[in-house]
Amino acid sequence: MIKKTDIILFVSLLVAALLLFGVGVLCRQDAKIAVITENGIEVCRLSLEKDTEVSLSHNTVKIENGRVFVKEADCDNQLCVKTQPISKTGEIIVCLPNKVTVEVKNEG
Amino acid sequence: MKGKRAAVLGLASAVAIAFGFLESLIPFGFKVGLANSVCLFFVKRKDYSGAILVNAVRIVVCTVCFSNPVSLIYSVSGAALSFMAMWFTEKLKIFSVFGISIMGGVFHNIGQIIAATVLFGSLAVLVYFPVLIIVGAVCGLLTATVTVLVEKKVKFKI
Numbered sequence: 001m002i003k004k005t006d007i008i009l010f011v012s013l014l015v016a017a018l019l020l021f022g023v024g025v026l027c028r029q030d031a032k033i034a035v036i037t038e039n040g041i042e043v044c045r046l047s048l049e050k051d052t053e054v055s056l057s058h059n060t061v062k063i064e065n066g067r068v069f070v071k072e073a074d075c076d077n078q079l080c081v082k083t084q085p086i087s088k089t090g091e092i093i094v095c096l097p098n099k100v101t102v103e104v105k106n107e108g
Numbered sequence: 109m110k111g112k113r114a115a116v117l118g119l120a121s122a123v124a125i126a127f128g129f130l131e132s133l134i135p136f137g138f139k140v141g142l143a144n145s146v147c148l149f150f151v152k153r154k155d156y157s158g159a160i161l162v163n164a165v166r167i168v169v170c171t172v173c174f175s176n177p178v179s180l181i182y183s184v185s186g187a188a189l190s191f192m193a194m195w196f197t198e199k200l201k202i203f204s205v206f207g208i209s210i211m212g213g214v215f216h217n218i219g220q221i222i223a224a225t226v227l228f229g230s231l232a233v234l235v236y237f238p239v240l241i242i243v244g245a246v247c248g249l250l251t252a253t254v255t256v257l258v259e260k261k262v263k264f265k266i
Contacts, residue, residue: 006207013245021238040228092235
């Protein structure tokens with residue numbers, strides 16, 4: 001049956017994950033550009049300073065007030081649409097069914 | 109004995125494939141790792157060749173039947189790293205089947221995130237790393253529970 005060592009292992013993994021998450025959050029900076037990829041190929045890089053809208057094969061990505069979000073998607077789960085707008089480095093929106101990623105970065 | 113081993117491995121592969129089919133019904137590729145409970149069953153009995161064989165058969169059949177070639181890369185890297193982690197954890201002799209399974213679950217996800225990093229060609233997917241550690245550990249616990257329940261029912265020696 002379950003041993004004490006198993007529980008120690010489980011708890012230490014949880015702590016490690018939380019620490020990693022904390023480090024990730026602390027390292028975040030304001031991003032300058034959004035990089036959109038479809039099927040692993042980069043479609044475009046857009047400045048977050050200008051409000052625009054981009055239509056992809058299955059998704060519509062919108063930039064507004066320095067933040068980027070997925071406005072529309074034709075997939076069933078709509079997870080990317082429900083994801084909050086992103087603007088800090090390290091944040092990403094992924095649409096698995098349509099293989100689309102929207103990533104925000106610092107460099108031009 | 110050879111014939112019996114072939115029969116047991118065949119049976120185990122069939123169970124693993126059935127689990128794989130069940131999990132392929134879950135949308136957008138999230139898996140609990142039920143199929144891994146079969147692998148864990150063999151690792152627990154120190155039958156490492158059996159674990160590798162059953163995993164290999166399952167991955168090939170499941171990919172051909174229910175999935176696409178791209179997911180083969182994720183499956184293989186996840187299963188390989190998971191098996192190595194479970195093998196190593198078993199050798200340490202300080203963990204029960206639950207600890208072995210937790211390590212298996214976590215390293216399965218680490219294997220997949222490495223594959224995703226290579227395939228997407230960007231480190232951005234590493235954002236999910238902390239979440240995947242937690243999910244892997246929890247799924248590992250579930251998988252171990254399945255294995256323990258099955259162990260109680262399986263009376264014959266393999």
